[in-house]
Amino acid sequence: MKPDIRWQLLLAATGFILVLGLFSYQVQSAALCTVTVPASGGFLSAGIVGRPVTLNPLLDDTYPVDRQLVDLIYDGLVRFDESGQPQPALAESWSFSEDGLTIRFTLRDDIQWQDGEPVTADDVAFTYGLMQQDAFPGLQSLKQLWQSVTITVIDDQTIEFTLQQPYSPFLEATSRGILPAHLWADVPVAQLATSSLNRTPVGTGPFAVDGAQNWEQTGVLRLLPNPTYWHEGNPTERR
Numbered sequence: 001m002k003p004d005i006r007w008q009l010l011l012a013a014t015g016f017i018l019v020l021g022l023f024s025y026q027v028q029s030a031a032l033c034t035v036t037v038p039a040s041g042g043f044l045s046a047g048i049v050g051r052p053v054t055l056n057p058l059l060d061d062t063y064p065v066d067r068q069l070v071d072l073i074y075d076g077l078v079r080f081d082e083s084g085q086p087q088p089a090l091a092e093s094w095s096f097s098e099d100g101l102t103i104r105f106t107l108r109d110d111i112q113w114q115d116g117e118p119v120t121a122d123d124v125a126f127t128y129g130l131m132q133q134d135a136f137p138g139l140q141s142l143k144q145l146w147q148s149v150t151i152t153v154i155d156d157q158t159i160e161f162t163l164q165q166p167y168s169p170f171l172e173a174t175s176r177g178i179l180p181a182h183l184w185a186d187v188p189v190a191q192l193a194t195s196s197l198n199r200t201p202v203g204t205g206p207f208a209v210d211g212a213q214n215w216e217q218t219g220v221l222r223l224l225p226n227p228t229y230w231h232e233g234n235p236t237e238r239r
Contacts, residue, residue, distance in 0.1 A: 052221065055069055073203040076177055093105075094171075102162045104154070104158065105161075107159070123178050124159050206225065
């Protein structure tokens with residue numbers, strides 16, 4: 001007696017048809033789906049409570065609005081990630097002496113100010129040196145800290161700080177933003193808060209203040225992406 005394979009063939013044909021139908025449905029569904037990809041560019045408007053007082057990294061400690069904006073415009077030697085660990089910023093590396101009193105920073109060699117001038121160790125020495133002066137208008141605690149530090153420029157990319165005694169939080173102090181010496185050198189330290197340079201600050205951060213707008217009059221401060229930003233990726237990936 002020959003086996004009856006008609007039911008087997010019928011089941012196989014039915015299964016084949018179901019597979020074809022499922023495949024066809026997936027193809028049609030894929031054709032109907034659309035994927036939205038965000039376009040590059042555009043702008044973000046954000047309202048804040050209060051207004052900037054002075055967009056200066058040496059004077060922003062008591063002004064929350066200023067701190068938020070300064071963090072987008074300026075960089076320090078180091079920055080801190082979400083877990084509180086120090087990461088390279090303007091400095092690509094640093095090392096401590098055996099006694100813990102001297103910290104040597106090596107700056108990146110590919111950083112420019114937002115006006116195109118190169119960033120050097122002289123800018124760092126100038127900025128932190130301002131806080132050593134008796135007429136410094138910022139926090140007294142900053143003045144006391146930096147007056148106890150000896151600043152030594154080794155070369156264009158290398159700078160050392162020597163402390164009188166070990167101070168573990170000192171690395172955090174070097175996260176404070178750096179000012180461009182070529183613009184601020186002629187401004188008396190007592191006039192840091194009132195200088196017109198604070199209206200259109202020049203930093204190294206991911207964003208720059210739009211100099212075409214007078215934000216003090218309009219109440220609207222516009223930030224533009226810094227095309228020469230040193231960090232890998234786009235400005236929104238910074239911190």
